[in-house]
Amino acid sequence: MHENSTPHEVLRWAHTEFGPDLVVTVSFADPVLAHLANEAVPGIEIVLIDTGYLFAETSWYADDLRRRFGLNLRTVHPHPDVERDVWQTDTDACCAARKVEPLERTLAGKRAWVSGLRRSDGASRANTPVVQDDLLRRVVKVNPIARWTDHDVDSYAAAHRLPxxxxxxxxxxxxxxxxxxxxxxxxDPRGGRWSGSEKTECGLHVSGGELVGVRRTTGSTS
Ligand code: SF4
Structure with a gap:
C-alpha cells in the first residue's frame, strides 16, 4: 500500500485519513522526516521522545530545527519516578521504561503513527512496509521514507539546505x-547502537506488522 507514492503523498494521505488521530514521532538523528512532515502538513505536531539520555547535541539540534523551520514540536518524557540508570544493568528494561512507555502513552487513543523507519537502516528493517498494522499498539503505522536510501536522504537534505x-x-x-x-x-549504520550486545532494536518498532487495506476506527485492529 502506497509503495509507489512519494513521502509527501503518503503524509498527506495519512493526515487526510486520520486527522488529529495521527502522531508523528522523530528522533532527530537527521532532519528529514520532521521537515517532510511539516512541508506536507504545515504545523503538524511532531513528537520527540526524550529518554533523559539524549545527547546534548540532539536536544540542541531539535531546538535549532524547531526555530529554523517553525516546527510544532512536543517533547514527551518518561514518568518522573522512573528508575535511574537501568541501562547499566538491563537495557531492555530501560528502553521499555524510557522509550516504549512514553510512545504508548503518546499513541493512546490515536489511530495512526508516522515513523522514520527506512529499509536501508539495516537487516532488521529491510522489509519495512510503507503502511503496516502495528498489531501491538492497535494503530496503523506509516513509514513514509521506508523506501529511501541514504542517498535519497542526503539529496533531500541538500536540496532543502537542512543542517x-x-x-x-x-x-x-x-x-x-x-x-x-x-x-x-x-x-553498518546501526552497528554502534548497543554495540557489544545482541540487542539491535529498542522495542519501539516491534509490531508484527502487515499491510493494511481497511479504514480504521478508534481502537480497532480490523
Ligand atoms: S537502554 Fe534504551 S532508553 Fe536506556 S539509555 Fe539505552 S537506548 Fe536509551
Missing part, C-alpha cells in the same frame, strides 16, 4: 541515547 546533526560528521550515522550509541561505519 546535519552535529554528531553525523563525528562518525555517528545512527544516533540514539548517549550510553548506548557509539560511532560506527556507514556500511
Amino acid at each position: 546535519a546533526h552535529p554528531l553525523t560528521d563525528r562518525g555517528y550515522p545512527s544516533i540514539g541515547c548517549w550510553p548506548c550509541t557509539r560511532p560506527s561505519s556507514a556500511d
Whole structure:
C-alpha cells in the first residue's frame, strides 16, 4: 500500500485519513522526516521522545530545527519516578521504561503513527512496509521514507539546505541515547547502537506488522 507514492503523498494521505488521530514521532538523528512532515502538513505536531539520555547535541539540534523551520514540536518524557540508570544493568528494561512507555502513552487513543523507519537502516528493517498494522499498539503505522536510501536522504537534505546533526560528521550515522550509541561505519549504520550486545532494536518498532487495506476506527485492529 502506497509503495509507489512519494513521502509527501503518503503524509498527506495519512493526515487526510486520520486527522488529529495521527502522531508523528522523530528522533532527530537527521532532519528529514520532521521537515517532510511539516512541508506536507504545515504545523503538524511532531513528537520527540526524550529518554533523559539524549545527547546534548540532539536536544540542541531539535531546538535549532524547531526555530529554523517553525516546527510544532512536543517533547514527551518518561514518568518522573522512573528508575535511574537501568541501562547499566538491563537495557531492555530501560528502553521499555524510557522509550516504549512514553510512545504508548503518546499513541493512546490515536489511530495512526508516522515513523522514520527506512529499509536501508539495516537487516532488521529491510522489509519495512510503507503502511503496516502495528498489531501491538492497535494503530496503523506509516513509514513514509521506508523506501529511501541514504542517498535519497542526503539529496533531500541538500536540496532543502537542512543542517546535519552535529554528531553525523563525528562518525555517528545512527544516533540514539548517549550510553548506548557509539560511532560506527556507514556500511553498518546501526552497528554502534548497543554495540557489544545482541540487542539491535529498542522495542519501539516491534509490531508484527502487515499491510493494511481497511479504514480504521478508534481502537480497532480490523
Ligand atoms: S537506548 Fe539505552 S539509555 Fe536509551 S532508553 Fe534504551 S537502554 Fe536506556
